[in-house]
Amino acid sequence: DRPGKLILLGMGKSGLIARKIAATLASTGTPSFFVHPAEAFHGDLGMIESGDVILAISNSGETEEILKLIPFFQSNDNLLISMTGRPQSTLARHARYHLDVQVAEEACPLDLAPTASTTAALVMGDALAIALMEQRGFQPENYARLHPGGSLGRRLLTTVRDAMRSGDLPFIAPESDMPTLIEVMTAGRLGLAIVGTAERVQGIVTDGDLRRSMRANQAAFFELQARDIMTATPVTVEPGLRLKAAEALMMERKISALLVMEGPHCIGVMQMYDL
Numbered sequence: 001d002r003p004g005k006l007i008l009l010g011m012g013k014s015g016l017i018a019r020k021i022a023a024t025l026a027s028t029g030t031p032s033f034f035v036h037p038a039e040a041f042h043g044d045l046g047m048i049e050s051g052d053v054i055l056a057i058s059n060s061g062e063t064e065e066i067l068k069l070i071p072f073f074q075s076n077d078n079l080l081i082s083m084t085g086r087p088q089s090t091l092a093r094h095a096r097y098h099l100d101v102q103v104a105e106e107a108c109p110l111d112l113a114p115t116a117s118t119t120a121a122l123v124m125g126d127a128l129a130i131a132l133m134e135q136r137g138f139q140p141e142n143y144a145r146l147h148p149g150g151s152l153g154r155r156l157l158t159t160v161r162d163a164m165r166s167g168d169l170p171f172i173a174p175e176s177d178m179p180t181l182i183e184v185m186t187a188g189r190l191g192l193a194i195v196g197t198a199e200r201v202q203g204i205v206t207d208g209d210l211r212r213s214m215r216a217n218q219a220a221f222f223e224l225q226a227r228d229i230m231t232a233t234p235v236t237v238e239p240g241l242r243l244k245a246a247e248a249l250m251m252e253r254k255i256s257a258l259l260v261m262e263g264p265h266c267i268g269v270m271q272m273y274d275l
Contacts, residue, residue: 004052021125061089161239164268203230
């Protein structure tokens with residue numbers, strides 16, 4: 001329960017792992033960023049405020065660039081957490097808390113290149129992020145707020161009104177014949193026609209309805225009217241519904257389009273392809 005940010009440090013491959021962990025933490029609600037230890041020693045310590053928590057990653061626990069920063073952390077009231085493969089190392093002994101990520105050997109055939117050790121550190125970092133998410137009750141809506149440019153953020157934050165098709169909707173009279181119906185559906189480019197008017201929707205005809213009717217009625221197909229093949233109870237939603245909920249509804253009902261109703265009026269069409 002510290003008021004500051006979480007600052008991650010690391011050199012070399014450990015630095016790359018620290019950068020990734022910082023990005024994961026920040027994207028899951030923990031204010032975090034990476035500071036390069038060498039740059040910190042030459043002025044970037046100004047980025048670290050009193051009360052910030054430091055997570056220093058070093059497999060050996062003896063990385064000189066990090067050890068030189070310990071006196072500053074002590075005088076600056078920074079809680080130091082170390083993540084090393086050596087619990088008795090200098091860094092581990094000077095930290096308030098130590099996270100042990102030691103491995104028996106590297107995956108490298110020479111047992112030299114950081115491979116297994118960096119994987120262990122990365123897994124520990126992800127575990128920390130997940131634990132913090134659970135502790136604060138981090139929800140998909142919180143994640144979306146931090147990722148508004150992504151597809152998940154769009155589905156969770158955007159409403160049906162923002163994504164629906166609303167111009168030149170393909171309305172058709174219930175007594176319309178099949179050639180007229182096909183013409184309206186083709187011109188509308190939505191794969192459907194709305195039977196009735198914006199003020200009084202009587203049903204919907206999709207391209208699937210059209211194909212099934214053609215197979216079932218054969219030559220008699222062109223004697224039918226729109227009312228004969230429409231679905232009289234189309235699935236509708238309100239314009240304020242979130243896209244994520246609209247997507248779930250379409251998946252549940254196994255359909256690809258929804259009529260958007262504002263009171264008794266049809267104001268748009270929401271398609272699966274618009275999500």
